[in-house]
Amino acid sequence: MREYKRRFLLVTIIIANAFLILVGRLWYLQIVRGDEFEKFSLDNRVRSIRIPAPRGRILDRRGREIVVNRPSFDIYIIPEDIQNTDTLSSLLSPILGIEPNTIKSKINIALQKSRFKPALLAKDINRDQLAFIEARKSSLPGVLIEVNHIRKYNQGTLGAAFLGYMGRINEDELKLYPDVRVDDVVGKSGIEKGWEVYLHGKDGYIQKLTDAFGREVKWSLFKEDLHRQDSVPGSDVVLSIDLDLQYAAEEALGDRRGAAVAVNVNSGEILALVSHPTFDPSDFIKGIDAAKWKYLLEDKSSPLTNRATQGVYPPGSVFKIVTAAAGLAEGVINSDTYFYCPGRYKFGKKTFKCWKGGGHGSLNLHQAIVESCDVYFYNVAERLGIDRLSRYIKRFGFGTPTGIELNEKVGISPSREWKVKTLKKPWYEGETIVTAIGQGYLSATPLQIAIMTSALANGEKLIKPRVVREVISPDGKTLARYDRQETGNIGIEGTIINIIKDALEGVVNEPNGTGRAARLDGMVVAGKTGTAQVVSNTVSTNQEDYKDHAWFTSYAPAENPEIAVTVLVEHGGKGGAVAAPIVKQILEAYLKLKKEGSV
Amino acid sequence: MFDRRLLKNFDWLFFFIVILICIIGLVNLFSASYQTGLSVFKKQLVWFTLGVVVAACISFFDHRSLERYSHHIYVFSVLLLIAALIFGKEVSGSKSWISLGGHITIQPSELAKIPLILAIAKFYQNDFEGGPYGIRDLIKPIFFISLPLALVLLQPDLGTTLIILLISGSLVIFMGVRFKSLALLLILIIGLSFPTWHYFLKGYQKERIETFLDPSRDPLGSGYNALQSQIAAGSGKFLGKGFKEGSQAQLRFIPEQQTDFIYSVLAEEWGFIGGFFTLLLYFIVILWVLDTASLAKDRFSMVLSLGIASIFFWHTLINIGMVTGLLPVMGVPLPLLSYGGSSLITAMLGVGIVLGIRMRKFPVTKEDIAL
Numbered sequence: 001m002r003e004y005k006r007r008f009l010l011v012t013i014i015i016a017n018a019f020l021i022l023v024g025r026l027w028y029l030q031i032v033r034g035d036e037f038e039k040f041s042l043d044n045r046v047r048s049i050r051i052p053a054p055r056g057r058i059l060d061r062r063g064r065e066i067v068v069n070r071p072s073f074d075i076y077i078i079p080e081d082i083q084n085t086d087t088l089s090s091l092l093s094p095i096l097g098i099e100p101n102t103i104k105s106k107i108n109i110a111l112q113k114s115r116f117k118p119a120l121l122a123k124d125i126n127r128d129q130l131a132f133i134e135a136r137k138s139s140l141p142g143v144l145i146e147v148n149h150i151r152k153y154n155q156g157t158l159g160a161a162f163l164g165y166m167g168r169i170n171e172d173e174l175k176l177y178p179d180v181r182v183d184d185v186v187g188k189s190g191i192e193k194g195w196e197v198y199l200h201g202k203d204g205y206i207q208k209l210t211d212a213f214g215r216e217v218k219w220s221l222f223k224e225d226l227h228r229q230d231s232v233p234g235s236d237v238v239l240s241i242d243l244d245l246q247y248a249a250e251e252a253l254g255d256r257r258g259a260a261v262a263v264n265v266n267s268g269e270i271l272a273l274v275s276h277p278t279f280d281p282s283d284f285i286k287g288i289d290a291a292k293w294k295y296l297l298e299d300k301s302s303p304l305t306n307r308a309t310q311g312v313y314p315p316g317s318v319f320k321i322v323t324a325a326a327g328l329a330e331g332v333i334n335s336d337t338y339f340y341c342p343g344r345y346k347f348g349k350k351t352f353k354c355w356k357g358g359g360h361g362s363l364n365l366h367q368a369i370v371e372s373c374d375v376y377f378y379n380v381a382e383r384l385g386i387d388r389l390s391r392y393i394k395r396f397g398f399g400t401p402t403g404i405e406l407n408e409k410v411g412i413s414p415s416r417e418w419k420v421k422t423l424k425k426p427w428y429e430g431e432t433i434v435t436a437i438g439q440g441y442l443s444a445t446p447l448q449i450a451i452m453t454s455a456l457a458n459g460e461k462l463i464k465p466r467v468v469r470e471v472i473s474p475d476g477k478t479l480a481r482y483d484r485q486e487t488g489n490i491g492i493e494g495t496i497i498n499i500i501k502d503a504l505e506g507v508v509n510e511p512n513g514t515g516r517a518a519r520l521d522g523m524v525v526a527g528k529t530g531t532a533q534v535v536s537n538t539v540s541t542n543q544e545d546y547k548d549h550a551w552f553t554s555y556a557p558a559e560n561p562e563i564a565v566t567v568l569v570e571h572g573g574k575g576g577a578v579a580a581p582i583v584k585q586i587l588e589a590y591l592k593l594k595k596e597g598s599v
Numbered sequence: 600m601f602d603r604r605l606l607k608n609f610d611w612l613f614f615f616i617v618i619l620i621c622i623i624g625l626v627n628l629f630s631a632s633y634q635t636g637l638s639v640f641k642k643q644l645v646w647f648t649l650g651v652v653v654a655a656c657i658s659f660f661d662h663r664s665l666e667r668y669s670h671h672i673y674v675f676s677v678l679l680l681i682a683a684l685i686f687g688k689e690v691s692g693s694k695s696w697i698s699l700g701g702h703i704t705i706q707p708s709e710l711a712k713i714p715l716i717l718a719i720a721k722f723y724q725n726d727f728e729g730g731p732y733g734i735r736d737l738i739k740p741i742f743f744i745s746l747p748l749a750l751v752l753l754q755p756d757l758g759t760t761l762i763i764l765l766i767s768g769s770l771v772i773f774m775g776v777r778f779k780s781l782a783l784l785l786i787l788i789i790g791l792s793f794p795t796w797h798y799f800l801k802g803y804q805k806e807r808i809e810t811f812l813d814p815s816r817d818p819l820g821s822g823y824n825a826l827q828s829q830i831a832a833g834s835g836k837f838l839g840k841g842f843k844e845g846s847q848a849q850l851r852f853i854p855e856q857q858t859d860f861i862y863s864v865l866a867e868e869w870g871f872i873g874g875f876f877t878l879l880l881y882f883i884v885i886l887w888v889l890d891t892a893s894l895a896k897d898r899f900s901m902v903l904s905l906g907i908a909s910i911f912f913w914h915t916l917i918n919i920g921m922v923t924g925l926l927p928v929m930g931v932p933l934p935l936l937s938y939g940g941s942s943l944i945t946a947m948l949g950v951g952i953v954l955g956i957r958m959r960k961f962p963v964t965k966e967d968i969a970l
Contacts, residue, residue, distance in 0.1 A: 004773075004893065004901070005893070007773060008889060008892070008893045011773065011889060012886065012889060015882070015885055015886070015889070015912055016882070018912070018916050019878060019881075019882045021925070022878055022915075022916070022919050022920065022923070022925075023875060023878060025920075025923045025924075025925055026832070026866065026871060026874050026875060026878070026923060027871065029829055029832050029833040029866075029923055029924075030832060030833055030835055030836050030837065030866065030870060030871040030874070031836070031837060031871060033833050034833055034834065034835075034836035034837070035836075036833070037829065037830050037832075037833025037834040038833070038834040038836060040830045040833075040834065041830050041831065041834035041846055041847050041852075042846075044827075044830065044846070044847065044850070044852050045846050045850050045852070209850075210850070211850040211851050211852075212827075212850055212851040212852040213851070217850060222846050222849075222850075
């Protein structure tokens with residue numbers, strides 16, 4: 001067929017070119033992009049399964065468990081392996097108590113993300129649910145039970161205010177902790193947040209060989225590709241808190257709204273830290289429900305606030321300690337200076353009342369502290385003036401953070417400069433008078449008052465309060481130890497300190513002392529009451545929200561102080577009647593522990 | 600009846616190359632199926648044996664008798680296609696299979712390719728006017744092509760429809776068509792596709808066509824298959840992962856890995872070396888068949904060989920193009936390598952016919968006469 005010769009040549013050329021294209025494509029896939037596809041084929045068949053690391057425990061100073069972990073049985077779905085979405089949804093719905101449509105939409109969302117990646121369906125299912133699903137596992141393809149570690153609060157709500165709660169990691173936190181998985185939980189407040197890097201363990205993984213259907217393949221083939229990495233548990237945080245004392249302090253405060261702080265006056269270690277009302281950290285384990293979260297955020301009682309470190313209150317008469325120290329140190333008064341209290345004090349056009357309407361008559365500093373005479377300190381303040389007084393306010397730690405490694409507020413340490421700077425108004429001398437008895441602009445947290453009290457008790461030093469003693473790794477190594485640290489010196493002569501200390505002992509132990517309710521057998525207690533006005537005296541104090549805050553701050557034993565205890569009851573009324581008995585109860589517990597040799 | 604000169608002219612080398620491809624196919628199929636009990640491999644071994652016998656027998660059969668019965672054979676193949684539509688077993692949405700009882704199923708659309716070529720070859724043998732042909736001259740072959748085309752489209756099997764169009768179309772174009780008529784034919788095909796779309800195709804058939812034209816409509820289906828196939832081939836790199844060592848194949852990431860995607864198993868386990876060598880063998884076979892066509896003594900043999908070359912070429916190009924991600928995924932098997940009796944027998948029939956034509960292409964030599 002000679003006439004077709006040219007056509008055959010043409011066809012041959014076309015075919016040769018087509019094969020060249022195929023060879024070229026093969027070269028491109030296997031040689032040019034071979035390494036890339038090799039990696040893909042490895043990713044295809046190797047599936048990493050997380051081995052969750054347990055979080056570190058939180059222990060009290062004697063190693064007793066406060067926050068630990070428990071297993072949580074979580075239900076995951078692998079979209080790839082699900083045979084019938086409808087059947088699975090209607091089967092799981094009654095057991096898990098989730099609407100079938102909700103399950104379906106979760107499956108669909110997971111399907112869009114990845115066919116092979118397990119997606120969480122239900123967290124922490126109970127024993128009955130677990131038994132049901134475990135028994136039907138073979139007829140539930142695509143359903144996976146994974147064991148994770150979640151928080152267990154051995155002591156319930158005890159210490160919740162400073163222990164903190166857990167929550168799903170957010171974007172900002174992801175930048176902070178790049179090793180944490182996107183769907184993992186981290187500490188959101190308190191110790192859990194502050195010591196997150198220590199508490200958080202390192203997840204391990206185990207690689208499994210899977211076929212195209214996501215089934216694990218148990219061949220020896222390709223096994224050399226598989227790795228395993230064990231998880232590293234988080235480290236334990238050992239608190240300075242004593243579980244027994246914490247428990248006693250919480251019981252002593254009871255249902256009252258307020259705070260209690262017990263701190264070692266020499267080391268700064270906090271032995272108990274109470275804020276009430278509080279929250280239940282176990283509510284956060286499965287993810288808190290919206291209604292509860294709204295309540296915690298918006299309720300007037302602000303349960304999420306740690307009142308001991310974040311609650312800012314006028315210190316009231318507790319502050320007379322500072323005024324007295326300033327007066328003595330500046331030579332405005334001495335221990336023999338007498339003032340007469342007629343029950344009120346005139347300054348300019350204004351009249352300032354003493355809490356005792358009938359007046360205290362003539363008294364010296366010791367008596368003025370013991371009976372908490374306001375007029376005596378009005379006199380001291382007028383003679384001191386705000387500029388000298390404000391120096392001592394600062395020295396006792398007001399207006400500066402205590403340095404505790406928890407969220408804290410600082411309150412206000414008023415001065416002439418402060419007022420001009422923040423309120424853009426000049427200082428009125430009348431304001432010096434109310435500052436002397438802890439009213440006016442002055443404010444502080446219960447912790448600040450406790451540290452102030454400690455400084456007086458130890459004679460000179462402002463000490464940084466500590467809640468954590470050390471961090472111990474799972475293999476017993478100490479990773480961090482928090483040592484005593486001084487943040488300031490009150491700089492008051494020992495003789496002056498002793499005059500004030502003497503008076504504080506009198507407050508509790510003398511017949512007319514305002515703090516007699518804190519008197520204890522077996523240990524001499526020294527302290528100072530405070531009844532802080534919330535608003536000016538003219539408003540009726542019957543209304544609950546305007547009732548005075550009750551303060552009592554103390555240290556013991558008076559002769560050789562070890563512990564300072566400060567209690568505040570919001571709108572509680574008189575410090576001596578309301579706060580002092582609470583302090584007594586806490587110190588009683590301390591004394592008992594001391595006798596046992598536990599502290 | 601039996602002419603000993605034929606045996607002397609038997610093209611052993613060509614036959615050997617074809618057998619070599621078959622053996623590569625069997626080795627490859629062994630690897631692709633030994634995880635699932637080798638039943639597929641064993642069946643293919645039976646088909647292979649049968650195929651060799653068929654090729655050998657056909658080669659000794661004078662193609663002039665094929666010419667005589669080509670219309671009968673064509674009608675029989677069309678009847679099989681109709682039977683597939685009526686009694687057919689639906690597999691993944693297409694009624695392409697007829698069960699012959701037991702485990703044997705045949706695919707009439709595969710088996711219809713040779714009969715169609717026979718019918719076309721017979722047309723050119725009898726109705727030769729020297730071309731190029733006008734559309735009126737081509738009414739007969741157009742009818743021959745349209746009938747199986749429509750029946751396969753109704754199954755629906757888009758891949759096979761397209762391949763039948765390409766195989767027969769390239770024959771018609773090779774033999775010469777007037778430019779005007781060619782344009783008219785193209786317009787006709789496009790014009791016909793609209794009423795077919797609106798009146799003859801059912802919803803699911805349309806859906807399959809739409810997915811075929813736009814694979815991204817079904818990303819977890821054909822898109823996933825195409826990707827896994829490329830991963831398999833690509834990860835084989837230069838030397839391959841080794842026999843039975845291809846993870847994509849052994850862990851079943853390659854879809855349809857015993858049939859349409861068999862070449863990606865080969866490329867994964869034998870690498871560029873194996874993939875290239877196999878392609879080379881196909882190229883040689885196709886050129887060999889083309890050479891047969893150019894040497895043929897009569898027009899019937901020429902068109903017939905050309906058709907067989909066309910079958911091999913289009914199947915190889917489309918299958919490997921699809922497996923390597925150059926072309927969309929469509930169900931087109933790779934001759935001699937893909938598992939499947941109908942496809943293998945069709946290919947071996949073609950090989951047998953070519954062998955037969957080669958044996959008879961040479962003038963009788965003196966030596967032969969001496970025998």
